[in-house]
Amino acid sequence: MISRRTFTRAVGLGVGTTALSLGAASHAPAAPTVAPGAHTAFPTLKQVRAGVLDIGYAEAGPKHGPVVVCLHGWPYDIHSFVDVAPLLADAGYRVIVPYLRGHGTTTFLAPTTVRNAQQSAIALDIVALMDALQIHRAVLAGFDWGSRTADIIAALWPERVEALVSVSGYLVTDVPAQRNPLPPKAEHTWWYQYYFATERGRVAMETRQNRHDLCRLVWEETSPAWDFDDATFERTAAAFENPDYAAIVIHNYRWRLGLADGERRYDRYEHLLAARPAVTVPTITLDPALDPFLATTDGTAYRKYFTGPYEHRVLPGVGHNVPQEAPTAFAQAVVDADRL
Known part of the structure; x- marks a missing residue:
């Protein structure tokens, strides 16, 4: 087993990483690294x-x-971390990788529960998971919906978070701000978000082949340099067969745009999040240089929201699905964040 102290000497950074740091963790680049796709399943x-x-x-x-x-x-699942998890396990960590609500084998206990995907509901799912597993504190590391979820838990329940790794920085949704148009190029990148606002988009997500092909297209557009094969996509696509998948995805994007209601029981959390609370826990933010959703990769747009020990890293040649495209760099960020 590799100790956390010697982890950086064992795996190095794995990609050409640019660090913009404040109180940065030390790291010593060295081989070997793990190639993306080295693992295909969790034990x-x-x-x-x-x-x-x-x-x-x-x-x-x-x-x-x-x-x-x-x-x-x-449109991803736990396989985004299939190469990250063994690296962290070998470094001595207990690694937990949950399917978010509506994905894979995660199901609702009651048929009457609202299929709600607003941001605070998903965050509370993870807090409940930690409680069920008797985990008081953990390093949280995520991307996309996972970054948002981790950011929210770190902001609202910092006592539960040892450290944070957040791809694309501070992603807490500001619903009123979402109503304002973005520059046309940015709006074009978010095409599926507006598609899902229509009944045509909802039907597409409920139709197996359309859902499959739409998600595959998003993979290709948001990770332009990632040469994944059919088998890699199909392992994740199995998670889209969850009976609540379409409802969760559609609600998430409609809620963000202010087109769908949340639930009253989450109002107090959304009120707190509307104030844009700062993240005080040790944090490393990662910006993948080829992610089309990023207006910038220097982190300045969201730097003010992270007030604790902090480091920012840019990942050249990497697209949106950071942990699967650059597992060594992602694992490195987890270990370094834990040492900030």
Whole structure:
């Protein structure tokens, strides 16, 4: 087993990483690295009842090691971390990788529960998961929906977060601001968000072949340099067969645009998030240089929201699905954030 102190000497950064740091963690670049796609499956898949869900999750590493919770985005699943998890497990971490609500084997306990995907609901799912697994504190690391979820937990429940790795920085949704048009090029990049606002888009997500092909297209557009094969996509596409998948995805994007209501029971959390709370825990933010959603990769647009120990890294040649495209760099960020 590789200790956390010697982890950086074992794996290095794995990609050409540019660090813009404040109180940066030290790291010593060296080989070997893990190639993307080196692993295809998790050795252990489990289920646990937590909150309103029966959550499916992968687990790796020693049972009593320090915990890392890795959070995926859309249209992805736990396989985004299939190469990251073994690296962190070998470094002594207990790695938990849950399917978010509506994905894979995560199901609702009651048929009457609203299929709600507003940001605070998803964050509370992960807090409930930590409670169910008796995890008081963990490093949270995510991208896309996973970054947003990790950011929210770090901002509202910092006592539960040892450190944070957030791809694309501060992603807490500001619903009123979402109503304002973006520059045309940025709006074009978000085409599927507006598609999902229509009934045509909803039907497409409910139709297996259309859903499959739409998600595949998003992978290709948002990770232009990632040479993934059919088998890699199909392993993740299996998670889209969840009976609540379409409802969760459609609600998430409609809610963000102010086109769908949330639930009253989450109002107090959304009120707190509307104030744009700062993240005080040690944080490393990652900006993939080829991600079309990023207006900039220097982190200045969201730097003010991170007030604790902080480092920013740019990942050249990497697209939106950072942990699967650059697993060594992502794992490195987790270990370094834990040492900030």
